Amino acid sequence: MAKSGIGKRRMAALRDGGEGYAQRRNEIIAAGAEVFRERGYEASSLRDVAARLGTDRASLYYYVASKNELFQLVTQQAVEQVVSAAESVAAEPADAVTRLRKLIVTTVQKYDEHYPYMFVYIQEDMNRIHSESLDEVWARTMLQLGRRFENALLTILNQGVADGVFDITHKHIAMNSIIGSINWTHRWFKPSGQLSGEQLGAHLSSMIISGLAK
Amino acid sequence: MAKSGIGKRRMAALRDGGEGYAQRRNEIIAAGAEVFRERGYEASSLRDVAARLGTDRASLYYYVASKNELFQLVTQQAVEQVVSAAESVAAEPADAVTRLRKLIVTTVQKYDEHYPYMFVYIQEDMNRIHSESLDEVWARTMLQLGRRFENALLTILNQGVADGVFDITHKHIAMNSIIGSINWTHRWFKPSGQLSGEQLGAHLSSMIISGLAK
Numbered sequence: 001m002a003k004s005g006i007g008k009r010r011m012a013a014l015r016d017g018g019e020g021y022a023q024r025r026n027e028i029i030a031a032g033a034e035v036f037r038e039r040g041y042e043a044s045s046l047r048d049v050a051a052r053l054g055t056d057r058a059s060l061y062y063y064v065a066s067k068n069e070l071f072q073l074v075t076q077q078a079v080e081q082v083v084s085a086a087e088s089v090a091a092e093p094a095d096a097v098t099r100l101r102k103l104i105v106t107t108v109q110k111y112d113e114h115y116p117y118m119f120v121y122i123q124e125d126m127n128r129i130h131s132e133s134l135d136e137v138w139a140r141t142m143l144q145l146g147r148r149f150e151n152a153l154l155t156i157l158n159q160g161v162a163d164g165v166f167d168i169t170h171k172h173i174a175m176n177s178i179i180g181s182i183n184w185t186h187r188w189f190k191p192s193g194q195l196s197g198e199q200l201g202a203h204l205s206s207m208i209i210s211g212l213a214k
Numbered sequence: 215m216a217k218s219g220i221g222k223r224r225m226a227a228l229r230d231g232g233e234g235y236a237q238r239r240n241e242i243i244a245a246g247a248e249v250f251r252e253r254g255y256e257a258s259s260l261r262d263v264a265a266r267l268g269t270d271r272a273s274l275y276y277y278v279a280s281k282n283e284l285f286q287l288v289t290q291q292a293v294e295q296v297v298s299a300a301e302s303v304a305a306e307p308a309d310a311v312t313r314l315r316k317l318i319v320t321t322v323q324k325y326d327e328h329y330p331y332m333f334v335y336i337q338e339d340m341n342r343i344h345s346e347s348l349d350e351v352w353a354r355t356m357l358q359l360g361r362r363f364e365n366a367l368l369t370i371l372n373q374g375v376a377d378g379v380f381d382i383t384h385k386h387i388a389m390n391s392i393i394g395s396i397n398w399t400h401r402w403f404k405p406s407g408q409l410s411g412e413q414l415g416a417h418l419s420s421m422i423i424s425g426l427a428k
Contacts, residue, residue, distance in 0.1 A: 170409075173417045176402050177395040184394020195384075203387045211425030 006061045013062065025063045027053065029077055032070040033117070041071055041120075072138045075121045076145075078114035082107055083145045083152070090152035096160030097209055103156060104208060105201035107182055112189075112197025119186035150175060157212075166212040178208055220275045227276065239277045241267065243291055246284040247331070255285055286352045289335045290359075292328035296321055297359045297366070304366035310374030311423055317370060318422060319415035321396055326403075326411025333400035364389060374426065381428040392422055 013021050031052040035044045046067050050057045064070045089103045111118040121142065153175055160166030168174045181204055189200060227235050245266040249258045260281050264271045278284045303317045325332040335356065367389055374380030382388045395418055403414060 170417055173409075173414065174421065176398060177418055177421055180395045180398020180401075181391040182394070184390060184398060187394075188390050195387075200387065203384055204391055207388065207391055207425040209425075210427070211421040211423075213424070 007065065010062055010065065021063075025073075028060060028063050029070070029073045032064075033074045033077070036071060036074060037116075041067075046070065069138075071120075072135070075117045076138065076141060078110070078117040079121055079142060079145050081114070082110045082118065083148045085110060086149050086152040090155045096156050096163055096165055097213075099156045100160065100209060100212075101202075101205040103153065104178070104182060104205035105198060108185065108201030108204065109197040111182075111185060112191045112200075115191045122183045122186040150179070153178060160212065165214060167214045168212060174212065177211075181208060221279065224276055224279065235277075239287075242274060242277050243284065243287045246278075247288045247291070250285060250288060251330075255281075260284065283352075285334075286349070289331045290352065290355060292324070292331040293335050293356060293359050295328065296324045296332065297362045299324060300363050300366040304369045310370050310377055310379055311427075313370045314374065314423060314426075315416075315419040317367065318392070318396060318419035319412060322399065322415030322418065323411040325396075325399060326405045326414075329405045336397045336400040364393070367392065371426075379428060380426045382426060388426065395422060 028049065032044075032049050035048045035052055038044075039048065044067065045057075046060050046064075047057045049070065050060050064073065085106045086103050089099055089106060092099055092102075094102075154171060157166060157168060157171055157174060161168055161171075185200065185204075189195075189197075191197065242263065246258075246263050249262045249266055253262065258281065259271075260274050260278075261271045263284065264274050278287065299320045300317050303313055303320060306313055306316075308316075368385060371380060371382060371385055371388060375382055375385075399414065399418075403409075403411075405411065
């Protein structure tokens with residue numbers, strides 16, 4: 001969509017628009033999340049998102065460039081919540097086993113809560129950064145979020161090793177094995193099934209913690 | 215590429231061509247694997263594959279429709295080897311811990327050996343079956359291979375529970391957690407690094423087996 005006039009205004013507003021602009025943009029992201037969740041990405045349109053907010057589609061272009069960009073922003077917001085939660089857990093003054101369990105359960109709960117955005121994020125390999133400039137900014141942000149999650153997890157693993165409760169030869173392998181176990185849920189776990197995200201997280205964390213224990 | 219004449223002849227040969235046809239097709243798949251491995255998918259052409267076999271590109275169309283189909287066949291062959299190996303391990307008369315360790319190590323070794331085909335297979339979510347007929351046949355075959363791998367793994371987990379060595383509340387969760395831990399390696403493990411596939415498999419299997427142990 002070659003709307004360079006509105007595109008430039010949007011970029012300027014993103015940079016200089018202040019809190020009012022950011023707040024309206026967040027309202028649009030929240031409405032987008034609701035619409036995408038209800039109808040799925042394919043069936044949703046920016047018109048539906050505008051209707052949800054009682055406005056028209058044209059006014060949305062001052063905030064987002066396309067349905068695709070809105071979907072990326074929705075996903076980013078979900079991932080930001082997961083990462084913030086993981087960092088909070090890593091900063092708690094509890095023992096390593098308690099914190100690791102909480103990190104795993106919270107993460108799976110958030111995946112459940114933010115389904116399907118988290119699963120789209122996991123399926124899209126963030127290491128394959130796209131060439132379009134907007135996608136690239138987004139992909140870079142997502143990569144950084146991934147690193148912050150890894151660091152939160154590593155903080156806890158390091159504490160467990162220092163305290164003599166975890167037996168870990170290669171922290172990098174342990175970290176990736178844990179992340180793999182959690183992230184692979186995007187291939188088989190469907191929310192609103194027999195098992196809640198919290199229950200699934202509890203089962204996974206039991207296996208993982210036993211696997212690390214001395 | 216609308217080559218309906220050659221397309222029909224290929225389909226007929228696939229059905230009725232017998233061993234000679236199948237053997238030549240396998241030679242082409244093997245040559246394709248070498249070329250893709252050396253140059254990567256993007257930089258490879260059917261002409262390169264033909265040159266490797268000392269023939270011309272036109273003659274390949276009697277066996278494969280396109281570079282994309284050849285790549286699918288290469289991937290399928292790699293996955294078939296992984297699944298056959300897993301089924302052999304599951305049929306061995308050893309205890310569950312020994313068999314589970316062997317299944318995990320063998321799988322990671324094969325991923326390493328068949329890099330990058332296994333990783334392409336994992337990244338492509340086989341649950342999202344494409345609509346083109348050829349892709350659909352391929353995707354269905356790959357899905358069945360995935361189920362066979364799951365069954366081999368479940369056989370071992372069931373034996374471990376029956377023998378009282380594994381403590382597993384939800385076999386489905388345990389199975390998927392193990393597969394997640396193995397398959398997630400496609401995001402971070404690069405062959406010919408510091409760690410061999412066998413070593414990585416050994417580390418993962420230690421964590422996983424401790425996690426299941428009573």
